[in-house]
Amino acid sequence: MVEYVQYIETLIWVLIKIFLILIPLILGVAYLMYAERKVVGYMQCRIGPNRVGIWGLLQPIADVIKLLCKEIIIPSVSSRYLFIIAPVLTIAPALAAWAVIPFSPHLVLANINAGLLYLFAMSSLGVYGILVAGWASNSKYAFLGAMRSAAQTISYEIAMGFAFVGVLMASGSLNLQDIVLRQQGGIWHWFWLPLLPLFLVYWISGVAETNRAPFDVAEGESEIVAGFHVEYSGITFAIFFLAEYANMILVSTIAALLFLGGWLSPFEGIPVLGHLFAWVPGIAWLLLKTCCFLFLYLWMRATFPRYRYDQIMRLGWKILIPVTLVWLTVLGLAIEFHLKPWFG
Amino acid sequence: MLIENLIFITFAVTLIASAVMVVFGQHPVRCALFLVLAFFAAAGLWLILEAEFLALVLILVYVGAVMTLFLFVIMTLSIDFEKMKQSFLRYYVPLGVILVCGLVTLMFYITSHAHADLIKLIPMQHVPADYSNTKALGGVLYTTYAFALEVAGVLLLAAIVAAISLCVRDVVDSKSQRVDEQIAIQPKDRIKIVKM
Amino acid sequence: MLTNYLYILIFLGIGAVFGLLPMALGYLVSPKNPTKEKLSAYECGFPAFEDARMPFDVRYYLVAILFILFDLETAFLFPWAIVLNKIGWYGFLAMGLFVGLLVVGFIYEFRMRALEWQ
Numbered sequence: 001m002v003e004y005v006q007y008i009e010t011l012i013w014v015l016i017k018i019f020l021i022l023i024p025l026i027l028g029v030a031y032l033m034y035a036e037r038k039v040v041g042y043m044q045c046r047i048g049p050n051r052v053g054i055w056g057l058l059q060p061i062a063d064v065i066k067l068l069c070k071e072i073i074i075p076s077v078s079s080r081y082l083f084i085i086a087p088v089l090t091i092a093p094a095l096a097a098w099a100v101i102p103f104s105p106h107l108v109l110a111n112i113n114a115g116l117l118y119l120f121a122m123s124s125l126g127v128y129g130i131l132v133a134g135w136a137s138n139s140k141y142a143f144l145g146a147m148r149s150a151a152q153t154i155s156y157e158i159a160m161g162f163a164f165v166g167v168l169m170a171s172g173s174l175n176l177q178d179i180v181l182r183q184q185g186g187i188w189h190w191f192w193l194p195l196l197p198l199f200l201v202y203w204i205s206g207v208a209e210t211n212r213a214p215f216d217v218a219e220g221e222s223e224i225v226a227g228f229h230v231e232y233s234g235i236t237f238a239i240f241f242l243a244e245y246a247n248m249i250l251v252s253t254i255a256a257l258l259f260l261g262g263w264l265s266p267f268e269g270i271p272v273l274g275h276l277f278a279w280v281p282g283i284a285w286l287l288l289k290t291c292c293f294l295f296l297y298l299w300m301r302a303t304f305p306r307y308r309y310d311q312i313m314r315l316g317w318k319i320l321i322p323v324t325l326v327w328l329t330v331l332g333l334a335i336e337f338h339l340k341p342w343f344g
Numbered sequence: 345m346l347i348e349n350l351i352f353i354t355f356a357v358t359l360i361a362s363a364v365m366v367v368f369g370q371h372p373v374r375c376a377l378f379l380v381l382a383f384f385a386a387a388g389l390w391l392i393l394e395a396e397f398l399a400l401v402l403i404l405v406y407v408g409a410v411m412t413l414f415l416f417v418i419m420t421l422s423i424d425f426e427k428m429k430q431s432f433l434r435y436y437v438p439l440g441v442i443l444v445c446g447l448v449t450l451m452f453y454i455t456s457h458a459h460a461d462l463i464k465l466i467p468m469q470h471v472p473a474d475y476s477n478t479k480a481l482g483g484v485l486y487t488t489y490a491f492a493l494e495v496a497g498v499l500l501l502a503a504i505v506a507a508i509s510l511c512v513r514d515v516v517d518s519k520s521q522r523v524d525e526q527i528a529i530q531p532k533d534r535i536k537i538v539k540m
Numbered sequence: 541m542l543t544n545y546l547y548i549l550i551f552l553g554i555g556a557v558f559g560l561l562p563m564a565l566g567y568l569v570s571p572k573n574p575t576k577e578k579l580s581a582y583e584c585g586f587p588a589f590e591d592a593r594m595p596f597d598v599r600y601y602l603v604a605i606l607f608i609l610f611d612l613e614t615a616f617l618f619p620w621a622i623v624l625n626k627i628g629w630y631g632f633l634a635m636g637l638f639v640g641l642l643v644v645g646f647i648y649e650f651r652m653r654a655l656e657w658q
Contacts, residue, residue, distance in 0.1 A: 007347065014547055018554050026558075068562070071570050082374070088559035095555035099548045109551070110544040113476040117400045117618060118548070124408025124611075128380070131412070135373060135419045147416075151600050154412060154607040161614035168621035174478055235566030239559055310521060310656070313603075317655045321610075325643065328617075329636075335624055336632055343625075348542070351549070391545050401615050409611040413604040420596040471541060482619030486631035493616070493634060497641040500609050504645035507609075508654045511602040 017109055021098050029245040030060035036298050043302040070234035075137060078231065082136035087232070087239035090129025094243045097122040097250055102177045104263045104282035115176035116164055119254060123160075123209065126247065127153050130228050133240070137231035145227025148309060149211055155316040156205035156215075162324035163202035166195050167258045169331050170342065180262035186269035190261040194334070194342045197327045199259045201320050203293075206251035208316065210244060212297060214304035215312055252293035253286070260289045352392055359385035367440075372418045376411060383407050394471055397478040602654060613642050 034049065034057070041048030049056035074083055100115040102108040112118060127150050134146020168174060170191055171182040183190045192199045208215040229240045256262060263282030267273040307315070335343045362381040369375035383406045390399035471477070485493060620627075620635050649655065 003346070011550075014550055015554075018547075018551055022554065022558065068566050068569055069571075070566075071572065071574075072563070072566055073574070076576075079371075079373075082377070084563065087563065088556050091559040092552055092555035095558055096548065096552040099551040110547040112396065112544045112548070113474070113541070114396045114400050114478055117397070117404070117478070120614075121400050121404040121408060124404055127408070127412055128415075131415050131419065132377070135415075143419075147420075147596060147600055150412065150416070151603050154409070155603060157408075158607060158610040158614065161611065162617070165614065165617045165621045168618060169624050172622050172625055174476065174618070174622055234570055235562050239562060313655055314521075314523070318650070321646070325639070325646075328639075332624065332632055332636075336629060347546070351546070388549075392542070394541060396541070396545070397619065401618075405608075405611055405615055409608040413601070413608055416596075416600060416604045420600075475541075476622075478619045479623055482623035483626065486620055486623070486627050486634045490630070490634040493638055494641075496616070497638040500612060501641045501645045504606065504609055504642075505648055507602060507605040508649055508652050511598050511605075512652050512654045 014109075018099075021101075021109065022095065025095070025098060025246060025249065026242070028249055029242055030064070032245050032249065032294060033063070033241075034060050035294070036301070039295070039298045040302045043299075064238065067238040068235050072236055073231070073233045075139065075231050077138040079136040079138065082132050083231075084236070086129050086133035086136055087236050087243070088129075089132055090126065090243040091239050091246070093122045093125040094246045094250065100176060101250075101253055101257070102180060102262065103286060105177075107283065108177060111175070111177055114174045116168065116174045116179070116258075119176075120161060120164060123247075123250075124157060126209070129240075129243065133232070134228040137228075139231050142228050142230045145230065148217060149228055152211070152215065152217070152309075152312055152316070153209055155313060156208040156320070159201050159316060159320035159324055160205040160209065162321065162328060163195075163198040163205070164258075166198040166324070166328055166331055167191060169328070169335060170195060176257060176262075180257060180264060183261040183264060184268065187261075187266050189342065190259065190264070192259040195259065195327070195331070197323055199255075201324050202259070203255060203296075205316070205320060206255060207297065207300065208312065210247045210251055212244075212248065213301035214307050216306060217309050217312060248294065248297055249290065252290045252297070255293050256286055256289035262286055262289075348392065352389070355385045355388040355392070358382075359389065373415065376414050376418055379414070380407055380411050383411070395477060397481055599655070606649070606655075609645075610642075613639070 037059070038048040038056075049059040052058040052062045074080060097119055099110045100108070100112055100118050102111070130146050130149045130153070134142045134144075134149075137143070167179060171179040173179060173182070229237055232240060263286040265274070265277055265280060265282075265285055267277045359382055362378040362385065365378040366375045366382065369378055383402060387399040387402045387407075390402065616638065617635070620631065624631065
């Protein structure tokens, strides 16, 4: 009997922790959409949403309520069950990946030894939601969009995997907490410097994986009318949207963890500043770094024109993969020769 | 312990049920998706055995890559599946039943009391939390079993060559963009200045 | 170790609920008045010409096949990367040969212009 009570107690604790991760995440997604419209708006000399609430701050909530009240259309030619399952297939891995993210030295839900491998596996599942949605809709545009999107996602996944391998070589561990700790010792010890080409490759393939501008041919409004989710309406569409933005935040957070020292303070080891900022909790640094990457996403969207599909494939296969292979070799030699100060 | 058993049973039942659905599913795409579910359940079972690297690689490689190709192919093929199913039911179901019967008999034979010494049932040792079986695997795979690794590499190379030579036919007049040629072009190659 | 994975399993479950719950809510709240036209597949206003599930360019399959092979290479590289400082030059060279074979395949791919979209 006591055993059962214990089980239930642990379960409730885990659920509380999960909601403590998910609710800020969902809020983050909502305000990322708002930030996107504001930032892109200002970059294009507009002011973005400003009607709902002060500075338009209630806009995301209004959007959610609107989408919730819209009719859910399930096309008559579609495969009904798969059509409904597809959004779930997209959102579940996008959220579950957050289970292993370390937010500060002791704040991590599941501190598993194969953390990075788990993240990689979860991100490789993202393609299912796309494929199933495109196929189940039984519409030409949705199907074309799904095929394009899936082929693009898997192409960039390889470059991303090789970039991960570089991080593993430098850190010697798959555990995300260890990877962060291995970067201790100030801004020059973070992995962005010894792994600079891999950092760039990771970021480019991260943007391409989330199908964001300038790699957003999958939605290509002018050619295939928003791609694989063209048949989705109301809340079902909102879930795809939610997953896309959750993935953006995830990619940014992983970039911060792997290359910018995660929750480590940037002033570590600097005489006066280090002490001055010692009180700042780790999670604040992680958030700050993540926000920088998110801003980069929006900045890129406002700046770059869209790639053509053949150019996307060429960039993925013929430029990013060779670059990673060369840098992995260099890195291997650096480790074998114990190059100081990183691999000493 | 109770939870572990419960999860084991859930995964095992899911695995078997989805495997059955792979065979008897309505449409090939659904069958493929049930196969994905089966791989998931198998990964779950491996995780219960604390083989975390293998379980995650199963998801990464089989679910993330191999099944994606399957779906790509099945989704875009326009084959009359009803017809295929007819011949399948006629020829392959009896064969399958015979095979399954044989397998079950073998399993019973091996696990029966007469051969109890063949499989020594060792209670599973739980590993400490900081044990990484990825490291343990890496420690031997690239040293002791380096030869097997190279053989795997040769197989992968053969697969790359085979896939390309099967899929690529029209090498000559493709209209793709050649960036190096575009960059290397000089004004004098393109413009001829004529004195008037 | 298993407790950690149990948390992940619960998290996956909650993730699925996060997808299903809003849809159920939306189903309850939203109006339901479907018409034949509304439920037809999108085709720029025309009735659909043919089934949307059509044969595709073989290059997509090639991309998928090459993806599997390179994904496998990544799976081999992961454990290698984390033990590199322990297995020394022998392990480094073993992997060098392995990746070298991959690079041969990669060069072949380049020479055959296998991944050129046209």
